[in-house]
Structures are given as structure tokens and as C-alpha cells.
Amino acid sequence: MARLAPTPKAITEAITDPVCGMKVEPGMTRLVSNYQGHSYWFCSEDCRRAFEKNPEKYLNPKTIKHKWPTGWWGRYLERMAKANKELFGGGPPRCH
Numbered sequence: 001m002a003r004l005a006p007t008p009k010a011i012t013e014a015i016t017d018p019v020c021g022m023k024v025e026p027g028m029t030r031l032v033s034n035y036q037g038h039s040y041w042f043c044s045e046d047c048r049r050a051f052e053k054n055p056e057k058y059l060n061p062k063t064i065k066h067k068w069p070t071g072w073w074g075r076y077l078e079r080m081a082k083a084n085k086e087l088f089g090g091g092p093p094r095c096h
Ligand SMILES: [Zn+2]
Pocket: 017, 019, 020, 021, 022, 042, 043, 044, 047, 095
């Protein structure tokens, strides 16, 4: 959901909270933010506030670094993520 151009189709579909990646159904929430002519829905007020603080951060994935930190801490985080995936079946991400 990093498109900047308005896409009317997206309004009728379940869309993704650009902040945490959770699926949000438009119409189920009033947590909407308009940015550059596009509406974005959020699962919580926290996510909406985070988005409005810095929309570019969430709309331009190129600027977000997904690289793990290097060193033992990075390896630890990676292992934790893997363990979580096994425990919880790799379901949709949740922010709360
Ligand atoms: Zn969220």
C-alpha cells in the first residue's frame, strides 16, 4: 500500500494499515487519514498519529531499512522472530 495515486478500487477492498501492516476494513473504522489525495485507514489511533507525524516514512518503503542490526543482537532478534513465527503460525502482524 505504498501507492501515492488515488485508487478508488482500494476503497472497497480490505486494506492494510500502512503503519503496522494489519488488515483494516474501510468502513469499520473512522481512523482515516488523507494524504496526497489518498485515504489511509488505521487499526488504532496510535497508528494514525504515527502516520500523520511522518507519512513519508510509511509510504516510501525504500526509506525504511528492514535490515537486522549487525552482531549478536541482530542474530538474537532474527532467532526471536523465527521462534515467534513457529509459535504463532506466522499469522498477520499485530501492533497491539
Ligand atoms: Zn496498526
